[in-house]
Amino acid sequence: MLFCRNGGSDSLTLEGRVVAPAQGIDECLRITVTDGVISALESAIANPLVIAPAFVDPHVHLRTPGREDEETLRSGTEAAAAGGYCAILAMPNTEPVVDSASVLGSLVARSRSEAVVPTGFMAAISKRQEGEELSELAELAAAGAAAFTDDGRPVVSAGLMRRALQYSALAGRPLALHCEEPTLSRGGHAHEGEVSAELGLGPYPSTAESLMVERDLALAAAEDRPLHLMHLSARESVAALRRARADGVAATAETTPHHLCLTDEAVRSLDPNLKMNPPLRGHEDRRALRDALRDGTIGAVATDHAPHARHEKDVPFEEAPFGVIGLETAFASLYTQLVIPGELPLETLLERMSTGPARALRVPEPRIEVGARANLVVLDLEARWQVAEAGFRSLSANSWLLGQMLRGRVLRTVADGREVFSA
Amino acid sequence: MPELLPPAPPRRHLLSVRDLTRDDIERLLKTARSLSGSLEGQVKKLPTLRGSTVVNLFYEASTRTLASFELAAKRLSADTMSIRSSGSSAEKGESLKDTAQTLAAYDPDVIVVRHPSAGAPQLVARWTGANVINAGDGKHQHPTQALLDLYALEEALGRLEGLHVAIVGDVLHSRVARSLVQALGLVGAHSTLIGPPTLIPRGIEALGCEVSSDIADAAAADVVYVLRMQQERMAAGEAFVPSLREYTALYGITPERVRPGQVVMHPGPMNRGVEIDPRVADSEAALVTDQVRAGLVVRMAVLYDLSTVARVSAPVAMEVA
Numbered sequence: 056m057l058f059c060r061n062g063g064s065d066s067l068t069l070e071g072r073v074v075a076p077a078q079g080i081d082e083c084l085r086i087t088v089t090d091g092v093i094s095a096l097e098s099a100i101a102n103p104l105v106i107a108p109a110f111v112d113p114h115v116h117l118r119t120p121g122r123e124d125e126e127t128l129r130s131g132t133e134a135a136a137a138g139g140y141c142a143i144l145a146m147p148n149t150e151p152v153v154d155s156a157s158v159l160g161s162l163v164a165r166s167r168s169e170a171v172v173p174t175g176f177m178a179a180i181s182k183r184q185e186g187e188e189l190s191e192l193a194e195l196a197a198a199g200a201a202a203f204t205d206d207g208r209p210v211v212s213a214g215l216m217r218r219a220l221q222y223s224a225l226a227g228r229p230l231a232l233h234c235e236e237p238t239l240s241r242g243g244h245a246h247e248g249e250v251s252a253e254l255g256l257g258p259y260p261s262t263a264e265s266l267m268v269e270r271d272l273a274l275a276a277a278e279d280r281p282l283h284l285m286h287l288s289a290r291e292s293v294a295a296l297r298r299a300r301a302d303g304v305a306a307t308a309e310t311t312p313h314h315l316c317l318t319d320e321a322v323r324s325l326d327p328n329l330k331m332n333p334p335l336r337g338h339e340d341r342r343a344l345r346d347a348l349r350d351g352t353i354g355a356v357a358t359d360h361a362p363h364a365r366h367e368k369d370v371p372f373e374e375a376p377f378g379v380i381g382l383e384t385a386f387a388s389l390y391t392q393l394v395i396p397g398e399l400p401l402e403t404l405l406e407r408m409s410t411g412p413a414r415a416l417r418v419p420e421p422r423i424e425v426g427a428r429a430n431l432v433v434l435d436l437e438a439r440w441q442v443a444e445a446g447f448r449s450l451s452a453n454s455w456l457l458g459q460m461l462r463g464r465v466l467r468t469v470a471d472g473r474e475v476f477s478a
Numbered sequence: 479m480p481e482l483l484p485p486a487p488p489r490r491h492l493l494s495v496r497d498l499t500r501d502d503i504e505r506l507l508k509t510a511r512s513l514s515g516s517l518e519g520q521v522k523k524l525p526t527l528r529g530s531t532v533v534n535l536f537y538e539a540s541t542r543t544l545a546s547f548e549l550a551a552k553r554l555s556a557d558t559m560s561i562r563s564s565g566s567s568a569e570k571g572e573s574l575k576d577t578a579q580t581l582a583a584y585d586p587d588v589i590v591v592r593h594p595s596a597g598a599p600q601l602v603a604r605w606t607g608a609n610v611i612n613a614g615d616g617k618h619q620h621p622t623q624a625l626l627d628l629y630a631l632e633e634a635l636g637r638l639e640g641l642h643v644a645i646v647g648d649v650l651h652s653r654v655a656r657s658l659v660q661a662l663g664l665v666g667a668h669s670t671l672i673g674p675p676t677l678i679p680r681g682i683e684a685l686g687c688e689v690s691s692d693i694a695d696a697a698a699a700d701v702v703y704v705l706r707m708q709q710e711r712m713a714a715g716e717a718f719v720p721s722l723r724e725y726t727a728l729y730g731i732t733p734e735r736v737r738p739g740q741v742v743m744h745p746g747p748m749n750r751g752v753e754i755d756p757r758v759a760d761s762e763a764a765l766v767t768d769q770v771r772a773g774l775v776v777r778m779a780v781l782y783d784l785s786t787v788a789r790v791s792a793p794v795a796m797e798v799a
Contacts, residue, residue, distance in 0.1 A: 249684035255596055255617030255656055258680065325597030369575050371595035373616060 056201040056228070057142055057173035057418060057471075058166040059132070064091025064472035069433060071104035075423040076402045077410040088429040091472020096425060103437060107405045108421035109141030109430040109468055111412040112382065113231070113309055114206070114285060114357035117174070119162070121150025125362040125451050128162075128169040131382070133448040133476075134360070135172045138382040139432035141421055141470035142413070144175045147184070148207035154179040154190045156198040163199050172470045175201030175418060177231065180219050186211045189222060196226035202416055204231040206285060209267055211237060216271060220280040229416055231283040234267035234292070235333070244373050246319040246334045254323065256373065259334045265291035272299040272306055281305035283415055286359050288314050288333035290343035297352050307415035309357035310344045312385045313455055316392045317341070321455075327368045327375030328455045331359070348407055349399055355412035356404075358385050362451030379455050383447055388456060390436065390463035401436075431469040438464035490784045491610045493599050494619045495660040503628065503664055510629055510772070510779035517553070517775070527556035527785055530587040534560040535577070535602070536613070537568065537593040542746060542770055543613050543622070547590050550777035556587070556785075574598060575605055582606035587785055591615070609784045620653040623745055624661035626776040630768045631701065634741055641667040644696035645687075646729055647705030647753050650677045650718065654745045655705055659685045672696055673705075673729060676718040693729050697737050704731050704744045707753045726752055733757050741765050 066089050073084040073096075083102055087095040112135065118126040126134075135143045145162075147153030153162065153176060162176050178200035182188045184207065192203060203223065210216045210232065223230050243259025245251040251258045268284060272295055275282045287293060287310045299306050311331075319335045329335065347353040361378025368375050381388075386408065393399040413420040421430035442459050444452040468476035491497070516524060532551035536544055544560060551558040561581065563569065568577060574593070581589065582605070589608040591599040596618035603610040614620040632638050643662055649655045649671050659669045663686045670688040671678055672695055683689050696702050707725060719725045732755040736742060742754075742764045750756045758764060 247680050249681035252679035252681035253656065253685055255619075255651075255653055255679075260680075325600055366573065366575075369601075370573065371593065371598040371601060371616075373595040373597070 056199050057175045058163050058199070059170040059173040059471065060166070060168055062473070065469070065474050066090055067469070067474060069106055069431060069467070070099045071102045071106040071433060073106045073423060074402055074405055075108055076406040077108070077420070078423050080423060081402065086423070086431065088469065088472065091429055093423065093425055093427050093429050096423070103435070104466065105434040105436055106423075107432050107434065108409040108423055109432040109470060110139045110386065110408040111418065111421065112140050112143040112358050112360070112385070113283075113355055113412040113416045115143045115145050115360045115382065116148070116362065116378070117145040118362055119149060119165075120158070125364050126449060128166055128174065129171065130448060130450045131360070131362075132169070132171040132174060134380075134382040136468045136470065136476035137448050137465060138384070139386055139434070139465040139468050140172055140382065141430035141432075141468065142173045142175065142418055143382075144177055144201050144416060144418070146204065146206045147177050147179045148205075152179050152184050153177070154182050154184070156191070156194050159195060159198050159200060171475050177202045177204045177206070179203070180205045180210055180230065181215060184208050186215060189215070189219060192222055192226040196228050200226070200228060201418065202229045202231050202283070204233065204285065206231065206233045209233055209235040209237060213270060213274065217274050217278065220274055220278040220282065223280065229281060229283050231285050231416070232271050233285050234264050234271060236263045236266045239263035239266065243334070244330065245322050246336045248319060248337055250319045250322055254325070256322070261289035261291050261336060261340065264289045264333050265295060268292040269295045272296065272304055275299070275306060276302065276304045281307070284308040286311050286314070286333060286357060287344065287353060288336050288340060290340045293343045293347045293352065297347070300352065307355065308353045309355040309412065309415065310348060310353050311357055311359045312381055312388045313379060315341065315344055315348065315356075316388055317455065325372045327370065327372050328379055328453050328457065330372055330375050330377055331361070331379055332377035345393065345398055349403060354407060355415045356385065356389065356408045357412065358382050362449055363453045365452065368453045379453050380447070380449050380451055381454070383449065384442060384454060384456050384461065386434065386465060387440070387461035387463045391461045395462060429469045429472050432465060433467040435464045435466050436462070438462070440464055491599075491603050492621050492780055492784060493603065493610065493612045495621045495624055495657045495664070498621070498661075498664065500664050503625065503661065506625055506776070506779050506783055507629055507632065509782060510775040513778045513782070514775045523553055523555060525555045526782055527551065527554040530556040530785055531584065532556045532558045532588045532590065532781060533581050533584075533586040533608070534558065534590045534613070535581065535592070536560065537563040537598070538614065540592055540613070542773060543592065546770075546773040546777050547613060550774055550781055553774070554778055554781055556781070574601060578602045578605045582608060588781060611780060611784065614653055617651050617653050618656065620657045622773070622777055622780055623654050624657035625780065626769060626772040627658055627703070627743060627745070628661055628665060629776050630743070630765050630772040633772070634765055634768060635700065639666040641701060642699045643667060643669045643701040643703050644672055644699035645669055645703045645705065646672045646693065646696060646731065648677045648707055648718070649673050649682065649705065650679050651708050652705050656685065658703065659687045670695060670699065674719050674725070693735060696735065700740065702731060702736060702740055702742045704742060704754045706745065706747065707749055709749065722752055729753065731755060731758050733761070736761075736763055743769060745769070
């Protein structure tokens with residue numbers, strides 16, 4: 056269910072401190088890759104570079120088809136390669152929506168010539184993402200859909216959500232949910248709290264997310280079906296997820312670098328690059344997300360990479376669309392703001408950016424072992440760099456990190472046996 | 479060789495009450511008082527800003543704010559022009575950025591901005607070289623309204639320190655309330671926000687005010703500040719109160735709800751019979767026309783303050799603070 060441009064495999068050797076938590080490796084090794092496959096792992100002398108299983112992003116907007124001025128399969132996957140990713144999953148809220156085998160088929164065909172990094176395409180749960188009728192989930196799965204989501208919009212109807220959970224058994228691919236109760240979030244531009252109160256921004260309360268999370272977890276429990284919760288932001292959602300998992304619900308979840316690094320205090324700047332859905336929330340929410348990421352309740356980091364045209368973000372905050380880009384800064388932002396201050400061990404971050412999302416969305420898991428396809432990222436943890444518009448491979452530049460100094464840099468990315476990025 | 483230009487003077491903006499100190503407020507009010515004194519003479523016009531250009535860029539309907547900024551600029555001898563979104567290129571879909579940069583090409587000294595979205599004046603400040611005054615952005619800030627309210631209050635009551643102001647009504651949608659709470663806090667007064675819980679934003683007490691849903695709590699205040707009930711907020715699906723009738727019954731400022739000695743303020747435009755009883759609006763206790771008068775001198779003071787600090791030679795035509 057992952058597709059990328061046709062072509063051969065590379066042979067190369069890499070040396071460094073290999074950190075592969077899922078394989079129980081943390082030692083200096085020389086990795087030999089022969090025709091795209093790891094053929095040897097040998098002891099090596101100490102080396103400051105870190106080599107890890109390459110990253111998997113379960114949540115990317117490639118804006119194709121429809122908004123190729125914002126991102127294309129090529130630019131988006133080049134950005135992914137530069138961010139250390141060996142696999143990404145693209146959202147179906149395009150123009151047209153990916154809700155039929157024909158639209159999906161054209162994306163698969165284009166990815167075979169354009170996608171630098173293996174790319175999976177999610178298809179819509181409901182036709183046109185209108186929340187009225189189920190898409191042809193089984194046919195879409197047969198045509199290669201990686202998972203199903205109406206991301207960008209919630210599945211408002213509990214009845215349709217229940218049917219999607221039941222019917223997804225036929226499709227055999229996960230359901231990934233954007234949880235938002237629209238009558239609570241309507242008119243909302245920022246987290247409801249002291250900051251939105253002072254700035255006079257329409258409030259988007261935490262309950263707009265957590266109420267839907269609780270509903271979907273209840274339905275999943277009743278139907279005994281798995282589900283994946285996207286871009287969690289609120290502590291109430293985390294608490295609900297924790298309870299459901301303890302009760303045996305097969306629920307997985309992701310959160311984003313911006314929700315892990317920032318709070319709604321950042322919105323005081325009224326910079327439209329700090330406007331996202333769900334919104335940045337309070338300190339207690341960020342604390343809950345970090346705790347959940349550390350203990351594995353939230354098993355995946357997802358960028359929710361959402362490119363927007365410059366002229367659409369160059370407007371007052373309330374008029375700006377939701378979303379920020381993140382593929383090229385995800386590791387460095389989390390390394391700088393979580394690992395260096397001691398909030399999160401490096402191994403945990405690497406696991407939550409690679410094995411965690413791969414398992415949650417059931418895509419092939421990058422592994423460092425002899426005989427595995429090479430999916431590797433080489434990291435220079437000492438590197439310092441400044442985020443600048445000119446450096447982005449993405450066609451868009453709506454980053455919340457513009458101008459900031461970060462630590463840790465992706466030097467090389469090997470995806471499915473091919474070197475796709477070299478700094 | 480191109481001629482060397484002198485370094486650009488530092489720009490100053492008035493975007494939010496948050497940017498002001500108590501000293502700033504006291505200086506502005508003092509300047510306004512001295513301007514008021516000079517306007518009482520024979521000559522209503524001062525030469526202070528001769529040669530300066532003030533552009534009013536208004537994306538929302540306005541009577542008193544636009545009129546008072548225009549008149550304030552004219553009284554200070556500035557050249558002034560007013561651009562409204564209706565009838566301008568904004569109607570043809572021109573972005574705020576492009577409109578601001580177009581106006582900036584005429585090199586205005588000051589741009590006064592009113593816009594339905596929070597943060598628009600900050601963007602105009604970023605995209606142009608002018609000093610920018612926020613004349614109301616979304617539900618965020620209206621700093622000159624807060625300043626004129628302080629001016630009118632001080633004129634009427636002789637002090638600001640220690641005053642207690644009850645701000646009654648639709649706080650949720652009110653940039654006036656947000657600016658005023660902050661300004662009152664800066665000068666040592668305090669405020670209580672009173673309204674139905676659906677119209678009081680969650681978290682607003684962080685601005686340093688009390689919150690109540692009981693109109694009886696207004697009795698303890700020196701000042702009852704009545705907010706406009708924005709009727710457009712009553713659209714289907716957007717009804718924050720069950721009916722205007724019920725709102726008026728619970729929160730309307732009637733003569734019975736005004737204690738002797740209290741003064742009543744309203745930023746206008748008033749919905750007589752909704753948030754304020756006409757008998758109160760027309761009573762001795764009402765400072766509404768004092769507020770409008772204060773608007774002129776306070777806006778003159780703000781224009782004067784922003785424009786003169788950056789000048790090479792100080793104006794001499796008037797007594798300055």
